[in-house]
Amino acid sequence: MDKSGTIIVIEDDPDDQHVLEEAFNELGYLNKRIYFLDGLSALDYLYTTQDPPFLIISDINLPMLNGLELRRKVQTDAELSLKCIPYIYFTTAINKQIVIDAYSTSAQGFFVKPSGFEEIKETIKLMVDYWKRCAAPNNF
Incomplete structure (x- = not known):
């Protein structure tokens, strides 16, 4: 995990992508952000x-x-897991089974997208600040 590295956002709604980018900009994070509309493009x-x-x-x-x-x-x-990239779910899809399924993949977080911009911004800040403070095996 490179704390100055790219933040990869996988979100298929262009309006949500725009809101997220506005939140990142207002928070002043310098990390490059790349947005993908689907999981396959992100994997590539x-x-x-x-x-x-x-x-x-x-x-x-x-x-x-x-x-x-x-x-x-x-x-x-093996190659991707060695990069120690925190994987955080940020979704409107919420029910008990989805949360169980998410954590069965060893996700490092599951957040429900709030409806208001200020709450979205607070959630993004919480996610990014947490991981900026965390140590990872490849930080040494």
């Missing part, structure tokens, strides 16, 4: 990028490869 990027990722923030309901399937692939791929 993870396999090919030379940029060190910092976080993955993923919706659950995604076309082509949903957030749960993507997390399983990242978790079980």
